[in-house]
Structures are given as structure tokens and as C-alpha cells.
Amino acid sequence: MQEQGLVVDKKKAKKNITENYRSFLTALPFIGPFLLLIILFYFTPVILTLIMSLTGMDFTLEWKFSGLENYIKLFHDQNVELVIINTIKYVVFTLVINVGFGFLLAIATGYFIKDENVGLLFQTIWMLPRMTPAVIYALLWLWFLDPTEVGMLNILSGKLFVLPPQNWILNHPMGVVIIANGMIGASLGMVVFSAAIKSIPIDYFQAASVDGASDWDIIRHVIIPFLKWPIMFMTIWQTLSLITSYEYILLLTDGGPLNKSEVWSLFSYHKAFSNYEFGYGAAISVVLVIIAIIIALIMLKLFGYEAMMNRGKIKV
Amino acid sequence: MKKIIGIFLTVVLSMSLILTGCGKVQETKDAGQKSDSGKTTAIENIVIEVESYGSPADSTRSTNLQEAAQELNKILEEKGDNRRVEVKTNHVSSGYDEYNRKFMLAHKSGGGADIRAISHSDIAMMAQGGYILQLDDYVNNSEWSKYVQDIYPNLWDASKWMARIYGIPQDTEARPLYFRKDILKKLGWSDEQISALPEKIKNGEFTLEDMTRLAREAVKKGAAKIGIYHRPNNGADFITLVYDFGGRLFDENTGKLIFERKPIKDTLNYFYQIAQVDKVIPSGMTSMEWRQIHKGWVEGEVLFWYGGTWHWGEYQKVEYHSKLGKLSENYMFQNMGYALVPAPSKGGKPVTLSQPYMYVINRNTKYPDLAFALIAVASQPKYNVKHAVESGHLVISSAAAEDTAYKQNRFLHDVQYMLNYTTVQPNHPEFGKFTSAFFKAIQAVEMGEYDPEQAVNWLEEQLKNDVKDMVFVD
DSSP states (O other), rough: OOHHHHHHHHHHHHHHHHHHHHHHHHHHHHHHHHHHIIIIIHHHHHHHHHHHTBBOOTTTOOOBBBBTTHHHHHHHHHHHHHHHHHHHHHHHHHHIIIIHHHHHHHHIIIIIIIHHHHHHHHHHHHHHHSSSSSHHHHHHHHTTTTTTTTTTHHHHHHHHHHHOOOOOOHHHHHHHHHHHOOOOHHHHHHHHHHHHHHHHHHHHHHHHHTTOHHHHHIIIIIIIHTTTTHHHHHHEEEEEEHHHHOHHHHHTTOOSSSSTTHHHHHHHIIIISSOOHHHHHHHHHHHHHHHHHHHHHHHHHHHHHHHSSSOOOOOO | HHHHHHHHHHHHHHHHHHHHHOOOOEEEEEEEEEEETTOEEEEEEEEEEEEEEGGGGHHHHHHHHHHHHHHHHHHHTTTTTTTEEEEEEEEOOOHHHHHHHHHHHHHHHOOOOSEEEEEEGHHHHHHHHBBBOOOHHHHHSSSSSTTTTBBOHHHHHHTTTTTTOOOOOOEEEOOEEEEEEEHHTTOOOHHHHHHHHHHHTTTSOOOOHHHHHHHHHHHHTOOOOOEEOOOOOSSEEEEHHHHHOOOOOOOOOTTEEEEEEEHHHHHHHHHHIIIIIIIOOOTTGGGOOHHHHHHHTTTTEEEEEOOOHHHHHHHSSSSBBBTTBBBOOOHHHHHEEEEBOSSTTTOOOOBBEEEOOEEEEEOSSHHHHHHHHHHHHSHHHHHHHHHHHHHBBOOBHHHTOOOHHHHHHHHHHHHGGGGGGGOOOOOOHHHHHHHHHHHHHHHHHHHHHSHHHHHHHHHHHHHHHHEEEEEEOO
């Protein structure tokens, strides 16, 4: 009997493999192009970066293999500690603005403003910086924060609080970087969250109102529970995006003054493209890739991503 | 199915035609000319791409080659060469690092401009990286040698890497200390005293300390808003001060960079003093905008300015003054003076620094002989003087220095003596790492983040990690 059972199991397993293979072949034309793009633009660069990190590639752009030399050098680099602290500050605080402020904007424009067109108008205004080229957006900030008496923020602080002109970027580089990135990042959160709010069945709001719930109660007990997955998605997405992004920092402070706003990804850029230490820059990037993978895995575990991705328990 | 194949073929054919049209046409053949033997030979038009860097006033670095191409074409015609040169120019005025980076990447994919104008301090990196041609044979043993033989020997030295020539000097300059005459007058200085100042600096009678004291007095008495301005970003001007304090940065015998702790610390101490102790420069000087600096200087708010000779040309071509716009040279002579960078102690030798520009030839070029010929022809005094006069640079040869237009230019004539006191940056591929770390150390002391001792320690530690080929001397 046991033997018979084993034979049946083997047959079942074989059947499953064949079925899986067939379903993969059926799906291939659909996922094939995207798979190819992912291999070309995600996996290949990571592998190339990994190989490059084991070389002493410099201004000659030649692959001179040097083993783990770059990683040893990174271990001894006196800037690493400051750069790590800066990166943590930058990611955490910008994330709070991106998700938190994005959520507030979504509530304001998608819940409190009942007229949908008016809500959309405000959302479009908030989206404008995202539609503006990064250089223009950074220039606007530079003009706004101009250290002279004609700088807009200095005029405002002078008139409102009778303060002398300040060099905002020099005195608060990290604050400037966080606010500038947060403002632009919040617009994405706003769009995702307001769409999620719109998808909540109206019955819940009506039932809550009938029960005498205040706006705060509705936000707390209706909106937030429904927005669990969008908040999770935005948090993961923005964390990974912030760890690797540096373009606004490059344009606003260039990591300065004195490395005060240098974050890990910009550190890699500077080593590779300013000092022409491409191998060293690649080693810094590899560390970034490893950290990003670890953070993504931790976050997916924390938010219960598996539960969301599991197949439905009810079969139709 | 036939329809699909038909559409596919049409798309492929159209794309091929479009891509063919996009291709870079380097040469075309025109209607022929008659050679001596009476036979008609086809004229070959060759496009030479030139790119240069500098302020808008320096665009003659490119346009001179365009003009020289006409003269070269006549020479080619006279000697029966059927090739004709057409020059395409691109003058870049911002982002020097990016200017180089773009070329390096283009070179690796087989492209890049045929001729480029770069700072001499990048010769080592470009030569060692295999980006540019070695030119000894062209310079010494070619039919075009006669055009470049008169170039000053010290400029040839600046064009060398491992004792080989890789660049043709294009111009040179000095980096004077400018001072505002109108501010000095407000402080009670007579015209005679003002005109004697450059001589006093030259003789070591007016030191860096005197300069700081005067700047402090000007700010205190309200004659100037700011005592001293220097450049806001990484650059050669800070190296001038290291040399001024007696520092050496390169050992020519060993070919290695040197880190001499004392003069470097003295230099950092100088910037610490003027920013944090005497407060004659803004503590945020290293994060100011260039335009703001130029505006402050031309509008008479600053007593001293560590500038360059090319700024003399730039202020006449770019509108920095909010009321006057471009400055007239008369206004500049009336209100601005120029001298060497004062010595740190009485009786010491003042300095300046030159950063000669070089024409280099891309190793990928198909026409190295024509590229060299073009540069050689453009090195003649008539072109070089035009560039010098228009952009405030100094000429490259004794013949050019004798040119009437050059001799009659009062500013260039006045600053010519500075070449006797000049220094240059080392030609070493890793020197850029030193300058960028050194700038951060200067930023640290000016902002009061580090004192000079902490800054020099930080710098030493950083360079030990970054630079392979450096000797550290206490």
C-alpha cells in the first residue's frame, strides 16, 4: 500500500511540475518583456557594480582587479560614520514628511474638501514640483533660501520676526535637504492615499456618522485601517527610494558644507565622479544594495506582506 | 500575414534611413580642383571638432581655431594637399569636472572632440589614462614646428607628463590680488600711496598681516562692507597660499606628491584668522554664489579680491554691476588696482600662480596631423594676442609679447612682471584628490568647525586614505 501511495505521490508531483511549466510558458509572452527589462536594468547593473567594486578602476576606466581593497579602504574612511548618521537622519525625517504629510494632504483634499474638483485642483498644485525638472525645483529653493537680504525667506523672517538675514543652507543643510525632498515626496503619498480614501465604500462613512462619530474618529477607525496597505507600500517604496536618491542634495548643497549633508548614495557618486575612484564608488554602492535588500525584507516582514500577497482563501 | 510582413519591412527600411541620416558625417568630397599636373583631384572636407572651457570672454580658445582653419586651408592648397579643414566649436562655461567627464566617457566609446582646451594640471591624468596624444615628434620634428618653437620654455614644462609633451600651451595667466582704490581713498590713502602699493608688495614691505589689518580697518570704519573675498569653491587659488607659506606639493625627482604639514597648517591658520578671528571674510564664503562675489566686488563693497587676470576681461564683457552693467576699462583703472599675493613676513617673496591652458589632441582623432597643424597655426601671435587682449590672459611666446596690440594693452603690460613670481600646480593624476580635500579643510576652519590643528589632522588622515602616491613630511 505504501509503495502504491509513493507512486501516486510521484505521479502527482510530476503532474504539478508539468502544470507549473505549462503555466510559466503561457505567462512568458506577458511577463517576458518585463523580465528582460528587469534583468537588463536591475540585475545586470548590480552584478557589474559588484565586479567593479573588486577593481581599482580610476580615471583610466580600466578594470584592474584589486580584491577586497576597496572594502578595506571603506572600513578605514573617516567620513563613513558621519555619512551613515546623515543617511539615517535624511531617510527617517524625509520619510515622516513623505508619508505623514502626504497622508494629511490626502485627508485634507480627499476627505475634508467634499467638492471633488476643488480637491483635485489642490492636488494638482501639490503635484507641480513633481512635474518640474529637478534642476528648476532646486533652483527655486536656492532662490527662496538666498542668504542675502533679498532672499525670500530672509524677507519673510525679517518682516515677521525682525531677524537678520541668515545663510539657511550653510547653517541648516540637513534641514533644507529634508524639507525640499519631503515636500516633493509628499505629493506621491497624497495621490496614493487620496485614491485609497476614495475607494472606501461610502457606507462606512455614513454608518459612522449615524453612530455619532467625529471626523477624528472616522479618520482613526475607518480611514487608517483601510489605508494599511497603501501606507505600507508607500513606506517601503519611499524608504528604498530615499536611500538611493541624491539628486536634490547634489543640486542644493552638494553634500556640504563639510560633508554635513553627505548621504551614502551621494558619497558613492562623489568618490566615483569627482575623485574618479570608480572602483571605490562601486564598493560603496554595493554596501547600499545590501542594506536596501535587508531593509526591504525587514519591512515586508513587519507589515505582513505575505498575507497581502497570499491567494484568496475562498475559491469561486 | 503578408500585411504584417509588409509593415515590418517598411518600419525596418524607414528606421535604417533615419539612422543613416543621424550618422556623424566626418568628411565629404567636393567638386575637384586642378592639381599641378592638370588632373582634377577631389577636395576632402574634414571636420575637426574643438571644445574649450572658460568664461564667456575665453571663447577665443575655440574661435581662434576656427579662424586659423582658413589660414591652414590656404597653406594646404598651396602645397597641393587636397584636404580642407572645417572647425566645429563648443565653448563650455560651467562645470569643468563635467566637461572632462563627458569627454572621458565619449573617448572610451571611440568618440570625443578632436581638440580640447584643458588646464595643464589635467595633463597628467589625461596622458596616463591614454586619452590624449603624445606630441613630442610633432612639436620638434614636423613641418609645423616653426609655429610653436617660440613658446616660453616654462609653459612647455607645464605641458609635460613623464618628460613628454602632451599639450600645446594656449595661454597663461597670473592670479593677482585686486584692491579697490576708491575704498583706500576713503581710508585716507593718497594717489601716490595707492599706486605704490603693488611695488611695496613686490618688495615684501606689505605682508599678508598688513593686508588683513587694512581689511579690518576698512570694515570697521565703514569704507567697505567686506574686507576680503576669495573664490567660493575648490580651485587653484588656495594652492597659491600654500606656495606663499613656502610649501612644496610635488617632488619632481620622485614624481610623488608631498604633504608638508607646516606650510599647509600655516595656510589653514591664515584662513581661520581672516574668517574667525579678524572676521574680514564672510564665514560662509565657501558656499557663496560666484555671481554674488563678482557683484559685490564690481560694486565696490569689498577691499581685496583674490582674482585672476581673466576677470579683468570678464568684467568688461559680463554685466555684474547692477547699475553700470559691463564695466568700462577706464572705470576699472580708476577704481581697481592689482598686485602680487603678499608674502607672509616682511622681506619675504610674494607669489602668484599660473594655470596655463593647453590644447590637447584626442587619441581617437582620425587626423592627428591636421589637428596639430591647426593648433600650430593658431599659436601665432596674431591669434594668441587677440585671445589675450579680449580675455585678460597672458601670451605664450616672446613674439606675441612683442606684438604692438599686446604691448599697448596697459593692463597686460602691467601684470606681465608677475610671471617672474609665478608658480604652477603639480602635474600629477591624483592632485585633484588633494585639492578637493584641502578645500574641505579650508571650509572647516572658515566655518569654525575645526581649528587649524584639527583641520590639518583631518586632512592628513583623509589623504592617507585617498592618495596612494603621497609622501608625508612633518
